[in-house]
Amino acid sequence: MAAAMLKMAIVAACIALALLSMGPPAAMADIQDDCRATCRGLCDGFGTNTCNNIIAIAPAVLNNINFFFTTCKVRVTGLCASFCVTTCSLNTVTPASPPPPPCKP
Numbered sequence: 470m471a472a473a474m475l476k477m478a479i480v481a482a483c484i485a486l487a488l489l490s491m492g493p494p495a496a497m498a499d500i501q502d503d504c505r506a507t508c509r510g511l512c513d514g515f516g517t518n519t520c521n522n523i524i525a526i527a528p529a530v531l532n533n534i535n536f537f538f539t540t541c542k543v544r545v546t547g548l549c550a551s552f553c554v555t556t557c558s559l560n561t562v563t564p565a566s567p568p569p570p571p572c573k574p
């Protein structure tokens with residue numbers, strides 16, 4: 470019994486050392502954090518505009534439903550953010566590059 474516990478402790482120690490020696494997490498977390506920061510504002514505005522446009526189709530009905538705008542915005546913003554972060558973290562969308570330097574005559 471004691472031998473089995475000793476073997477398990479040795480294996481656990483080896484696994485812990487292997488995991489600790491890997492260093493900090495991969496850069497993917499940084500990319501996703503950057504993408505979330507970029508997408509949050511874009512999707513918040515998109516959700517607001519989309520829901521306002523939906524309300525404009527039938528304002529007499531939808532303005533009387535108190536929770537409609539909030540529910541709509543949460544759902545649209547969530548879908549947008551999920552799509553945006555996934556696309557952004559695949560590196561298929563790059564941030565705007567700075568303009569080229571002016572030409573010298």
